[in-house]
Amino acid sequence: MDNRIMGMLLREVARLHLQMQRTSIACCSGTTSTQCFILTELGRSGTLTLAELGRRLGLDKGWTSRAVDSMARAGLLLKSPSDIDRRTINISLSPAGEARYAELNQALNEHSGRVMRWIPDGDQQTVHVALRLLSEALKAEAASVPTAEKQEGICDDGIELSCCEPC
Amino acid sequence: MDNRIMGMLLREVARLHLQMQRTSIACCSGTTSTQCFILTELGRSGTLTLAELGRRLGLDKGWTSRAVDSMARAGLLLKSPSDIDRRTINISLSPAGEARYAELNQALNEHSGRVMRWIPDGDQQTVHVALRLLSEALKAEAASVPTAEKQEGICDDGIELSCCEPC
């Protein structure tokens, strides 16, 4: 399969989706896109520690701390210190956060429903399978490049990163 | 097909891809992700006017103006006033911009190539078809909601937007 076409398609889909999602969630409730990510991650995974949340979203811990803090002040999240490790804080959805999460999920699902309406019924199964494959592939690839910093172009599996001739 | 699963998958794929793309292009050349979008759009479409570029990327014209301006100062883009409409400015890639575009494309293609390696050969065609379908669907959906502002929930085609009960 040709990398160029595949890459362009993947980029285009990601860009278009992000763009529409932004308007889609901006429209409903005052939720910004980062808040959206945090809510959906917590909604899916339940209680998380701050560092873990940041890692899952691929965000800096400082930024995550501030974002969580502002959402906690807005009453959407609960921060409670952990008993077993007093460095960490358990972050979970408050009832208001749960409500916002449900609301958000509905808006996003309606959005993807509208997009899906443009795809013929017979092809929807194809898209479903493909998205699942892509999701797995992206996660696998992300996991295989854990912290490339010190490894000079070779990751765990010996797949070379080919990342940067010194431009 | 179930909207919930589809929506979650689509969101996850978009989020993961964006995240990895950010690191992928940050690594090679000092190109930021907006610059990346501008370069790839111009590389694909050739000369564009500023307003058209902004519309294609879904970005505010003010922000687009500034981004283009900084890239022009960096020598990546050329701005030349149009003859037929003296309000507009034609924006195109400079030779340096072309080079950066090629370089960028290669990095992005290598990235998607690495992702694709996690998908069995037999399924790659499926993914390819699905991405094409999704891309078309997203564009169609985006086009069908041109400027919903004044239309109160009904778009051109009579598809209701269902956007926002007053949360």
Next chain:
DNA sequence: CCTGATCGTTGCTATTGACAACGAACTATC
């Protein structure tokens, strides 16, 4: 007890992006 690592917070900075206002230029209508 000491060393190193991790966790969450905070200060600082840069990027990204929306919105509004503006003057210049175009278009259509009378």
Next chain:
DNA sequence: GATAGTTCGTTGTCAATAGCAACGATCAGG
């Protein structure tokens, strides 16, 4: 061809997004 409305690009302002460095508190392992 004067006028009103529209579009175009620029600029100012503001908020959201995000990374980095430093810090004190806490933990884990010798």
